[in-house]
Amino acid sequence: MNKVFKYVPITDLLETIIDNRGKTVPTSEKGIPLIATNCIKHSSIYPTLEKVRYVNEETHTNWFRAHLEPNDILFVNKGTPGRVCLVPDPVSFCAAQDMMAFRCNDDLIDYKYLFAVLRSDEIQKKIENNHVGLVIPHLRKQDLSSILIPIRDRKEQELIGNFYVSLSEKIELNNRINAELEAMAKTLYDYWFVQFDFPDANGKPYKTSGGKMVWNEELNRDVPEGWEVETINEYADFKNGKGIKKEHLNDTGQFAVYGSNGIVGRTDHVLFSEPVIAIGRVGANYGEVHYSLDKCWISDNSITAQPVKKEYFWWLILILKNINYSNIAGGSAQPLITQGQLKALPIAVSNNFLIEDFHRIIDSSYLKLNKNIKENQELASLRDWLLPMLMNGQVSVGDVAEELGMVAEESARYGK
Numbered sequence: 001m002n003k004v005f006k007y008v009p010i011t012d013l014l015e016t017i018i019d020n021r022g023k024t025v026p027t028s029e030k031g032i033p034l035i036a037t038n039c040i041k042h043s044s045i046y047p048t049l050e051k052v053r054y055v056n057e058e059t060h061t062n063w064f065r066a067h068l069e070p071n072d073i074l075f076v077n078k079g080t081p082g083r084v085c086l087v088p089d090p091v092s093f094c095a096a097q098d099m100m101a102f103r104c105n106d107d108l109i110d111y112k113y114l115f116a117v118l119r120s121d122e123i124q125k126k127i128e129n130n131h132v133g134l135v136i137p138h139l140r141k142q143d144l145s146s147i148l149i150p151i152r153d154r155k156e157q158e159l160i161g162n163f164y165v166s167l168s169e170k171i172e173l174n175n176r177i178n179a180e181l182e183a184m185a186k187t188l189y190d191y192w193f194v195q196f197d198f199p200d201a202n203g204k205p206y207k208t209s210g211g212k213m214v215w216n217e218e219l220n221r222d223v224p225e226g227w228e229v230e231t232i233n234e235y236a237d238f239k240n241g242k243g244i245k246k247e248h249l250n251d252t253g254q255f256a257v258y259g260s261n262g263i264v265g266r267t268d269h270v271l272f273s274e275p276v277i278a279i280g281r282v283g284a285n286y287g288e289v290h291y292s293l294d295k296c297w298i299s300d301n302s303i304t305a306q307p308v309k310k311e312y313f314w315w316l317i318l319i320l321k322n323i324n325y326s327n328i329a330g331g332s333a334q335p336l337i338t339q340g341q342l343k344a345l346p347i348a349v350s351n352n353f354l355i356e357d358f359h360r361i362i363d364s365s366y367l368k369l370n371k372n373i374k375e376n377q378e379l380a381s382l383r384d385w386l387l388p389m390l391m392n393g394q395v396s397v398g399d400v401a402e403e404l405g406m407v408a409e410e411s412a413r414y415g416k
Contacts, residue, residue: 019066
């Protein structure tokens, strides 16, 4: 195998560093999005435009020292130093405080390769070791030269960069598909169980077609005639999760461990053998809803729910996701939800046939969604396991070419 033949300071590999820090950019109500560090996430290749501010055309033209170009690498230097994303083509945003952008010298390094290397555990640890600041960590511009990048020959750089980005693109493709599947399921749930436009006896939308509605005092709203108002515990068994011993956690465990914010670890021990829902019970993640179709462990930061009939599972998840938990949470120091509060929640329910019809329609979508989630976990594990070995020459991209070809073929078939 080809070995790494040298390490080079990152600053020696760049054509320029775009640095618009040092003063506050004037913002406007609309215009060109101005991203902040919250938009730079290692779960995405490109920045996510979340909670952005805006600058007008004049500010964009005259205020910035330099502008971003496609394939620049955005680098967060304050708050979460070391997070990186690529700049897309076309460039639809601008960046100022708390981050810089690296423009690669194309004669020396491939931009995808540098992007992959910067996300590797090896380089992330080096960046962490160079943090300054106890309250808000940051990396000084003058310390960038201490970040040493392993240099391979150009062909290997391109192969490694394409390997990393191809797997990341497939993961993002699955995420986009899943977002669409979830949106479709939620739309149907809202249509049938919130707006009450489920199919009537003639196959027409019930409420829109003049179906009779009656006022319900407990829910403080109209519900379809014949529907009952019952507590949610008639349809699910609720229990608290259980704390897991530290020695039972391991990175290679067969089963997921869920906390209030989703998967928090792995274990070889099982608490639930059947599909189960986890509702964040306490703290910042109270009211977050997650679920597992596989054997798993759910910690005591969550309340668990299992439907009394398997056909209620997706319907129950969407009910739980539709609850405004701030209306029921107690606790003085931090928000807290109890089993009793959940069990007592009133819901409008029809006959079981409507719930089962709903299940039949959306079940295949959720199964596809879960297949994509598992595939993403496997792809991310493969990518992050192989990257350091590719960087130091233990394996070559040729060794995994067949798997990469399958990934590329699937992405093309979806038609990104």
